[in-house]
Amino acid sequence: MKIKFKQNNVLTSQEISKRFSILRTALALLLAMGIAILLIFLVSNNAGRDIRSLLLGPLTSTNRISQMINKWIPLLFTGTAVCLFFSVGQINLAAEGAFFAGAFTSTLVAIIGGIPPGLHFILCALAGGLAGAIVCGLPGIMYTKFNVLTVVSSLMINYVVLYLGLFIITNVVRDPAAGYEASYRFKNTARLAELIPGTNVHTGLIIGVLVVVFGYLLLYKSTFGLQIRTIGANAAFARYSGMPVAKVIVLSQLLGGFIAGLGGTTEVLGLYNRFGYTGLTNHGWDGIMLAVLARNNPKYIPLAALFLAYLRTSADVLNLTSNVPSEVINIIQAIIISFIAAERFLAGWEYRTIVKNTEKAMSLKEGVANE
Amino acid sequence: MKALNHDSDTVLEMRNITKIYSNGFVANNDITFSVRRGEIHGLMGENGAGKTTLMKVLFGLEKPEKGQIILNGQEVHIDNPLQALEYGIGMVHQHFMLVGSLTVAENMVLGLEPKNGLLFDYKRAVRETEEISRRFNLPIDANAIVNDISVGMKQRLEILKILYRGAKILLLDEPTAVLTPQETTELFKQLKHLRDQGYTIVFISHKLGEVKELCDRITVLRRGEVVGTADIDDVTELDISRMMVGKDVDLNIEKEEAKPGKTILRVRNLNYTNLFGKKALNNLSFDLRQGEILGVAGVEGNGQTELSEILSGLLVPDSGEVRIKGEPINNMSIRDIRLTNTSLIHEDRMIYGASADQTIVENIIADRYFQKGYNSKGFLNKKYNYDNTRELIKEYQIACDGPEARISTLSGGNIQKVVAAREFSSQPELLIVSQPTRGIDVGAAELIRQKMISLRDRHRTAILLFSADLTELLTMSDGIIVLYNGEIVAYFPDVKRINEEILGKYMLGLEKQSPEEIGGVVHEN
Known part of the structure; x- marks a missing residue:
């Protein structure tokens, strides 16, 4: 009977749902692009050129491609981290703080001289990762021990981390010779090497890909x-089945925090020679958005992150080459993400298709039965 | 009743109703169903047969893909419950739709509050409640808080509520599921009284005895289709059950005399006070032995839930001792309790029993993924787990697309089969099981019961069975204890000597055994 159905091209309801989720994403992109093009027509003095920049800008030079890849790398870390948080059902928003903590804590190690290369980066990564683990782990511990809402505590902890970090950088390791508010120079032994000579794409890319693979295997295998x-799906069921619920919640927050912290480490040691952030970097917030787009599966984080990096690079290109304000790019981003995240978008059509398909399957079944 | 057997008496007709849910499940397939004025019509079928869906269509809660509803010869469109009520159709749901913190009168007028200027006129609400309760001869205390009244009273309030809103056709969705035998008898008296006053009642049930006693006609559904309609006098219970499951179902469970062995579960002086300061368990002591099924009877809310949750490690008692195979469980986690080779089935299937958004495999391995074979070095053994699950799907006859089907795509009976497959396949020495067959179809219930008997006989499993279904308790159990107000008020070592009536008296607290008789359930000192 199953084979008969396949021959007659009748799908299962699950297959239809899957197709619709692809269609939903594609249509969301198209619609958003349409609105974007409309907006550009409204504000641009050279619409043709600017639309080209929006669509193809990031691919027009190696410099821009490497710029896009560098925007992509940190998102791999924070996206995977947030997938871990959300999968266990914790709305932990501290990836932002963990990324920042990872950046400034590894700075403290990176300015120490006399450590051999390789080992030096590993020590930095450990320091940054542990700092991130603490930042994200605390809300998890507070939730399991005292039932503090994770969404509130994790949001707040970001600011604790921000000001603690700025305090340390400006009061402990600030380099007066830098000419701006920044730390002492990182020792060369700590910095990540260039991956592709002549570009500034660094070896953090490899670490990022490994982290995504690790996150996927961990979560799904x-x-x-x-x-x-x-x-995450049903905590009461998990507990009743004998799972150590509190332990797993805390461990997953620590692990996700470690990944986000490692992301911060990779970012500063790959791109800069000093710590120069003066505020939060938004990578953690982007991670939240990516986890939503990837439906909490790290497998889809690279694609979602690439899309975001592409869009951001387009925005930079437009910013440099046209009179289109960067706000328009932000609007476009918001529209695309809202469309994709909208689960009920096209739901009516999907429902009707499933109904029709089931009716078809039923009539076929009767046909088979009558034969 | 014969006088009513003319088609001109048809008050309501549903023609060619087809309803397909968004997961592709065909709940109703071309159903045609008619009800005569002034009859009690039993709508029967296994769980997932489409009874509730059909009534929801009628009450405007679900929109059918196809079909017509004809009321008093006129086609009507019912888009929401308010419209249904305007047409005189009212529904009492399986789960009560009452606000527990408000009074009976307040619940009665909810949405139709009598006003005194801008203010709610509570006195008039009470007056109207008393009036309608008198008119239908269904006495109720209008000033009582709903949380304080019995389940039977709540049901009465639900029925009064729809009568107050002018319903002439009453749809009752498994109204007896939560009632004691005495309350059920009372309800039937009331329903027959309503019928005699000209009201039409559709009574959804899968309890053969009740339908036989109460209804004038029945319609049986199976897998979303009508199997047939019959006058109740023309069919036997066996006929109905055959129509429902499509095959002969053995209504009697065959089992041999129990041969109890040594004590597995030992409970002494157990006390528990709930969040509201009510003493839910009062000095409970009993023993459960190998190869024995001990039934726990009681009206809902007399300590059964608390007892089962303490035994499974969800709750911590105030005082007292629980030992499994001699080990005290005070400091054990649920995992530790399960590792004593104990299996647990909670009464709340969709919260504790299964994870709706996960697959069958994931549900099956949830209690054993950490054990040898199910994983190697922390990674799940996909093939091993899938093969195991496939075998269980076959053994427990779970109707599904395969091991990767999500639990939410299964019917209630099949979900419970997944739960049973997980908990029984570990061949437990101790099984704590609550409401194993509540709300599921005859076929699934029979399979689960047979499996429990075979656990008892083949693996000498000690089974503590909590059930609100007295027939089930009486057929399955070797001995029964009755809980009333958190105390054991009776122990029957041999269920063959008792029946529903006797149990009912103890369950309602009308009678209580002597301490010596109750002490009989403590087998070792």
């Missing part, structure tokens, strides 16, 4: 991931 996803 390991017993720990099964625990995480079960707790």
